[in-house]
Amino acid sequence: MSTAYTGSGRLARLALRRDRVQLPVWILSTVALGAFAGSATDSQYPTEADRLAVLRVAVETPGLLMFRAAPTGTSDGQMTAFGILAFLALMAGFMSTLAVVRHTRQNEETGRAEMIGATAVGRHANLSAALTVVVGANVVLAALIGLAFTGNGLPAAGSFAAGAGVGAAGIAFAGVAAVAAQLTQGARAANGIAATVVGVAYLLRGLADVFGEVQPDGYTMTSAWPSWLSPIGWTMQMRPFAGDRWWVLVLPVALFAVLTAASFALTARRDVGMGLLADRPGPARASAALLSPLGLAWRLQRGTVLGWTVTITAFGLLVGSIANAVADELATNENVTGRLDDLAGGGGTR
Amino acid sequence: MTAISASALVKTFGRVRALDGLDLHVDVGEVHGFLGPNGSGKSTTIRVLLGLLRADAGSVSLLGGPWRDAVDLHRRLAYVPGDVNLWPNLTGGEAIDLFGSLRGGLDRRRRDDLIQRFQLDPSKRARTYSKGNRQKVAIVAAFASDVELYILDEPTSGLDPLMEAAFQECVREVKSQGRTVLLSSHIFSEVEALCDRVSIIRQGRTVESGTLAELRHLTRTSVSVDTARPITGLAELPGVYDAVVSTTHATFAVDTADLNRVLEYLTRFDVRALASAPPSLEELFLRHYGDELVGVR
Numbered sequence A: 001m002s003t004a005y006t007g008s009g010r011l012a013r014l015a016l017r018r019d020r021v022q023l024p025v026w027i028l029s030t031v032a033l034g035a036f037a038g039s040a041t042d043s044q045y046p047t048e049a050d051r052l053a054v055l056r057v058a059v060e061t062p063g064l065l066m067f068r069a070a071p072t073g074t075s076d077g078q079m080t081a082f083g084i085l086a087f088l089a090l091m092a093g094f095m096s097t098l099a100v101v102r103h104t105r106q107n108e109e110t111g112r113a114e115m116i117g118a119t120a121v122g123r124h125a126n127l128s129a130a131l132t133v134v135v136g137a138n139v140v141l142a143a144l145i146g147l148a149f150t151g152n153g154l155p156a157a158g159s160f161a162a163g164a165g166v167g168a169a170g171i172a173f174a175g176v177a178a179v180a181a182q183l184t185q186g187a188r189a190a191n192g193i194a195a196t197v198v199g200v201a202y203l204l205r206g207l208a209d210v211f212g213e214v215q216p217d218g219y220t221m222t223s224a225w226p227s228w229l230s231p232i233g234w235t236m237q238m239r240p241f242a243g244d245r246w247w248v249l250v251l252p253v254a255l256f257a258v259l260t261a262a263s264f265a266l267t268a269r270r271d272v273g274m275g276l277l278a279d280r281p282g283p284a285r286a287s288a289a290l291l292s293p294l295g296l297a298w299r300l301q302r303g304t305v306l307g308w309t310v311t312i313t314a315f316g317l318l319v320g321s322i323a324n325a326v327a328d329e330l331a332t333n334e335n336v337t338g339r340l341d342d343l344a345g346g347g348g349t350r
Numbered sequence B: 001m002t003a004i005s006a007s008a009l010v011k012t013f014g015r016v017r018a019l020d021g022l023d024l025h026v027d028v029g030e031v032h033g034f035l036g037p038n039g040s041g042k043s044t045t046i047r048v049l050l051g052l053l054r055a056d057a058g059s060v061s062l063l064g065g066p067w068r069d070a071v072d073l074h075r076r077l078a079y080v081p082g083d084v085n086l087w088p089n090l091t092g093g094e095a096i097d098l099f100g101s102l103r104g105g106l107d108r109r110r111r112d113d114l115i116q117r118f119q120l121d122p123s124k125r126a127r128t129y130s131k132g133n134r135q136k137v138a139i140v141a142a143f144a145s146d147v148e149l150y151i152l153d154e155p156t157s158g159l160d161p162l163m164e165a166a167f168q169e170c171v172r173e174v175k176s177q178g179r180t181v182l183l184s185s186h187i188f189s190e191v192e193a194l195c196d197r198v199s200i201i202r203q204g205r206t207v208e209s210g211t212l213a214e215l216r217h218l219t220r221t222s223v224s225v226d227t228a229r230p231i232t233g234l235a236e237l238p239g240v241y242d243a244v245v246s247t248t249h250a251t252f253a254v255d256t257a258d259l260n261r262v263l264e265y266l267t268r269f270d271v272r273a274l275a276s277a278p279p280s281l282e283e284l285f286l287r288h289y290g291d292e293l294v295g296v297r
Helices: A008-018 A022-044 A048-058 A062-067 A076-103 A105-110 A112-117 A125-151 A156-183 A187-210 A225-229 A231-237 A246-269 A293-332 A334-343 B042-049 B070-074 B092-103 B108-117 B131-143 B161-176 B188-194 B212-217 B256-267 B281-294
Strands: B002-013 B016-027 B031-035 B057-062 B077-080 B149-153 B180-184 B197-202 B205-211 B220-227 B240-246 B249-255 B271-277
Touching: A008 A076, A008 A125, A008 B092, A022 A076, A022 A125, A022 A156, A048 A062, A048 A076, A062 A187, A062 A293, A076 A105, A076 A125, A076 A156, A076 A187, A076 A231, A105 A112, A105 A187, A112 A125, A125 A156, A125 A246, A156 A187, A156 A231, A156 A246, A187 A225, A187 A231, A225 A231, A231 A246, B002 B042, B002 B180, B016 B031, B016 B042, B016 B057, B016 B180, B016 B197, B031 B042, B031 B188, B042 B057, B042 B149, B042 B180, B077 B131, B092 B108, B092 B131, B108 B131, B108 B161, B131 B149, B131 B161, B161 B180, B161 B188, B180 B188, B188 B281, B197 B212, B197 B281, B205 B212, B212 B256, B212 B281, B220 B256, B249 B256, B256 B271
Parallel strands: B016 B205, B031 B180, B031 B197, B077 B149, B149 B180
Antiparallel strands: B002 B016, B002 B057, B197 B205, B220 B249, B220 B271, B240 B249
16 A cells, blocks of 8 residues: 555665664764763762762852753762763754754755655655654664663663653654754755754753752752753653653653654645745855955855854853852862872872 | 646746646657756656646646556656766665665666666765766666656766767667657757657747657758759748858758748759758757747847
């Protein structure tokens, strides 16, 4: 029987063939980052007192909360979640959006979708193949994070909750990218839209933690409500190793379902190769500024240069705001000062 | 029997009217040339036929039916675009097999034979292929499939003359098997060599459709003549154009409908030698578009 999904399986295998290096690298490096960050917790903060000290500083330091997350406690698992989980969800987000756009809009932009569309595949096969592969990649990522954390000696339930939280965020962002791929005619613009949503989700989660409420114990926090608006916030709201609220998974799965349904509906309503947003026409003549080597270089690079300038400036501001807090914290952390003394050949750090 | 029947197709992109009531009719077993200048709507028409674009108005019927589901129809046709883009890290051979499998299987012996004929190295990665080699991948994938209809959109762009000959041979083979070919092309010699009938389109409309002989009848024949006595009064005859007369030698173009009368007139001057050439497809084409180039004549 032929349906709009006929050929999805073959196209999914094609996507896996194309990505046989790319996706494993994304997944393994994300898992490795999580595993190393987890095992580093022990050596960075060996004692309960070290952990309390760092968390007490963190809850008062916006920059740290942006890059880490609202702390939930001082156990190994809770410290790991505090340290790296939001970042893993961010990576899962970028992996997913890039992969979805690569297997949908990029095919359309290059005309490959047209050649595929002229064969015996259904209208929805391309998108369903892309989503199948990316959801699969996130499930593998979730399982491997669970295994890696368990391997670090963390409780299994919390480890797999953490993995599921990261994978679910990736799946939600796959839905975002599926819609973005319907909007623009170019893959670059679709990637830009999807990556912006991932970045805003991370920022929203960070702000919600910054404006969160410090608990009476002085080192754990409850995030402010905007955390519930962000798929990366949902990862943290699952509270791995601190209650493992599995029901929160309903949110990313529901978002994915809604966005996927929307993107299929949009695919059915538009022509192959076209976007819902029309490309803006550009100038018909070259401006005088363009007609020099420098002018050409600037014209070609200005988007990238401006984008990176804004990003790095924002990053610099955040890092700058943390620096003082970190310096204070280092001064009171015997473990770190001791190491630095060793590294400096006993010259002292103060 | 009709392979392709499209009538009164309209397709607009924003304010641009790409197709403006286009008609196209192709019989089963014929090779049909589809001619028109850049931007006249050839590729848009083909995309509508393939179901990739939805026409705003008009009707399309391919291989005996309006199709609710394009999948079953697409098993019975093969498409070659004018600008083939492949997956950079797949080899040409992988891409050929992929298209074959997506189309529902291809003939392995024929695939290998075609790869030989087109001198394609199927083990090279697509990112290293030139434009012509990427076209060859799509051409081999199309002709290795057992389908009833081939829709070819400027398929030989970027091919060298040897490969062009190999392509023409492929088209003749599938034609001899009773299959149908729609060939959109800019190469007049290719269309003249292969096509039974031709449709010429312009600004999204069909302006001329018929066999080459029929189309020639609508236009002028060039004549060159030598006579014993000096020629007079030739340029004043109705239906004669561009006459250049130097006493006993003349060259001119004549409306094919007036040819007989003009030849009778020439016999008065005692014809010694006469050469006539039917209008080439290129001349036909330029006549249809010439006014765009040099203003209305």
